[in-house]
Amino acid sequence: MANSRTVQFDSPEQTAIYAAKLAKNLAPEDIILLSGDVGAGKSYFCRALIQSVLQYEEDIPSPTFTLVQQYDTEIGELWHADLYRLSDPTEVIELGLLDAIESAIILIEWPDQITDFLPNSALNININTSDHETRVFRFSWTDKKWDEKLPGHE
Ligand SMILES: Nc1ncnc2c1ncn2[C@@H]1O[C@H](COP(=O)(O)OP(=O)(O)OP(=O)(O)O)[C@@H](O)[C@H]1O
Numbered sequence: 553m554a555n556s557r558t559v560q561f562d563s564p565e566q567t568a569i570y571a572a573k574l575a576k577n578l579a580p581e582d583i584i585l586l587s588g589d590v591g592a593g594k595s596y597f598c599r600a601l602i603q604s605v606l607q608y609e610e611d612i613p614s615p616t617f618t619l620v621q622q623y624d625t626e627i628g629e630l631w632h633a634d635l636y637r638l639s640d641p642t643e644v645i646e647l648g649l650l651d652a653i654e655s656a657i658i659l660i661e662w663p664d665q666i667t668d669f670l671p672n673s674a675l676n677i678n679i680n681t682s683d684h685e686t687r688v689f690r691f692s693w694t695d696k697k698w699d700e701k702l703p704g705h706e
Pocket residue numbers: 561562563564565567588589590591592593594595596597661684685686687
């Protein structure tokens with residue numbers, strides 16, 4: 553059965569704090585799929601999450617054109633993908649993204665084209681903009697592991 557939780561963040565800082573808390577609970581084979589309009593905050597959330605677990609200071613470029621970026625982090629190998637410009641779903645095989653699922657933590661923006669190829673253990677995040685700096689995050693999942701991993705938000 554699907555579970556879901558809705559959390560509101562009233563500033564980018566609140567979003568970043570939550571992303572860092574979630575990062576602490578992640579492990580290889582965890583997949584997070586982020587959906588929402590342009591400018592919703594998908595990349596912002598991913599950057600904050602990655603930043604919080606980097607061992608050394610490092611640029612976190614947008615994967616808009618490279619489609620994927622990889623990081624060695626305190627919580628393991630992490631891949632950040634932005635599939636908005638994916639021309640064909642099978643391209644993710646060439647990118648190595650599907651292989652990485654077995655050994656890395658994966659964050660995917662615009663996952664719609666490849667959801668059929670992904671395990672249903674993923675955490676889904678849908679972001680809605682409700683105001684200038686207010687974002688409503690809807691988390692949904694079927695794999696029970698997320699019951700434990702998803703942090704609370706005071
Ligand atoms: N509460 C908030 N949480 C996250 N981002 C916020 C919040 N309030 C304002 N923002 C701003 O919203 C913008 C989100 O941009 P971002 O690039 O993350 O969007 P995106 O969903 O990745 O869009 P795209 O589909 O173009 O990749 C950032 O400029 C960020 O500072």
